[in-house]
Amino acid sequence: MRITFDRAEVRYGDKVALEPLSLTLAERRIGVIGLNGSGKTTFARLINGLVKPSGGTVALDGLDTVKDEKAVLTRAGFIFQNPANQIILPIIRDDIAFGPKSRGLKGAALTEAVDRVLARFGIAHLADRRPHELSGGELQLVALAAVVVTAPDLVIFDEPTNQLDLKNRAMVKAAIDGLDQQAIVISHDLDLVAGFERALVFHDGRIAFDGSAPEAITRYREIALP
Numbered sequence: 001m002r003i004t005f006d007r008a009e010v011r012y013g014d015k016v017a018l019e020p021l022s023l024t025l026a027e028r029r030i031g032v033i034g035l036n037g038s039g040k041t042t043f044a045r046l047i048n049g050l051v052k053p054s055g056g057t058v059a060l061d062g063l064d065t066v067k068d069e070k071a072v073l074t075r076a077g078f079i080f081q082n083p084a085n086q087i088i089l090p091i092i093r094d095d096i097a098f099g100p101k102s103r104g105l106k107g108a109a110l111t112e113a114v115d116r117v118l119a120r121f122g123i124a125h126l127a128d129r130r131p132h133e134l135s136g137g138e139l140q141l142v143a144l145a146a147v148v149v150t151a152p153d154l155v156i157f158d159e160p161t162n163q164l165d166l167k168n169r170a171m172v173k174a175a176i177d178g179l180d181q182q183a184i185v186i187s188h189d190l191d192l193v194a195g196f197e198r199a200l201v202f203h204d205g206r207i208a209f210d211g212s213a214p215e216a217i218t219r220y221r222e223i224a225l226p
């Protein structure tokens, strides 16, 4: 999918969260790194329309995030920083079924779709559990399964390995690496994005570097530890 920012900017009152930005993203794996408060989440939320530009436009394959809000939401899934917040129903299986069900899938086709995605992420054994009975990594996989089951073209992750131990990080990294969908990943976990095709470094609401992941990581280190 082609994501186009055309002089898109975000202001909250006097505060500029994102300076006017024009760029096109079409790579399969895109990393977004930068200091706290540099504008990464604002940038990511603009892509699926969770945040609307104060000026300019953002479009996904020509679909405008303001005018074509609903279509954009079906094309781009978002995994929040705390995935527990997006697991709404008490039982994991029901939560994963929620998205496809609300789009009209039912009966055997619904059960099959849920079983397929549970197996796909190796979490079939968690189907009848409750969110508070899962580890951070398992919660990430459940949130990812609940998004992937609706067949988006793009998945946006906001710090998916935040607060995870090494084992859970590896589990989440493998899931992201194996995704068929295009992925945009905000992360402070530099190992996660090191192999990506493209990486953006945010600093003070603008892009300080846009290019290869190794170079982006070097630039980020220069900014963080001058």
Ligand SMILES: Nc1ncnc2c1ncn2[C@@H]1O[C@H](COP(=O)(O)OP(=O)(O)OP(=O)(O)O)[C@@H](O)[C@H]1O
Residues within 6 Å of the ligand: 012, 015, 016, 017, 034, 035, 036, 037, 038, 039, 040, 041, 042, 043, 202
């Ligand atoms: N709803 C809002 N109202 C006012 N200011 C906001 C709002 N959302 C974000 N900001 C401000 O915009 C700036 C960019 O925030 P953003 O969350 O995009 O940064 P970030 O790089 O994702 O940070 P972190 O790594 O801490 O998650 C920050 O100064 C933040 O305080």
